[in-house]
Amino acid sequence: MKLLNIGFGNSVVSSKIVAILTPGSAPMKRLKDDAKAAGRLVDATQGRKTRSILITDSNHVILSGVQAETISMRVNTDNQDK
Numbered sequence: 001m002k003l004l005n006i007g008f009g010n011s012v013v014s015s016k017i018v019a020i021l022t023p024g025s026a027p028m029k030r031l032k033d034d035a036k037a038a039g040r041l042v043d044a045t046q047g048r049k050t051r052s053i054l055i056t057d058s059n060h061v062i063l064s065g066v067q068a069e070t071i072s073m074r075v076n077t078d079n080q081d082k
Contacts, residue, residue, distance in 0.1 A: 001013055004075060005074065006066055006071060007046075010064070016057050016058070017056060017057075020075070021052065022051075022052060022068045023050045023053050028053055031053070032050075035060070040059060040060045040061055041060075041063070043063045044062055044064050045063050046065060051064065051066055051068065052066060052071055053068075
């Protein structure tokens with residue numbers, strides 16, 4: 001079980017991540033709102049601007065204050081270490 005740093009002292013299990021998305025588009029805002037209404041939203045931004053959205057295999061939506069490209073590079077680095 002590898003933990004992935006998603007910023008500001010927060011981590012998720014990297015094998016559970018299905019997608020890493022940027023939050024700018026209207027469908028991503030709807031995804032965030034729907035997850036909040038369903039109780040599946042985890043806000044890990046620590047009060048900062050949302051810079052990436054992570055989708056997990058349990059259909060939870062995680063908001064992060066770290067750029068999607070940075071998280072993607074961290075996931076790729078973890079996968080190369082295996």
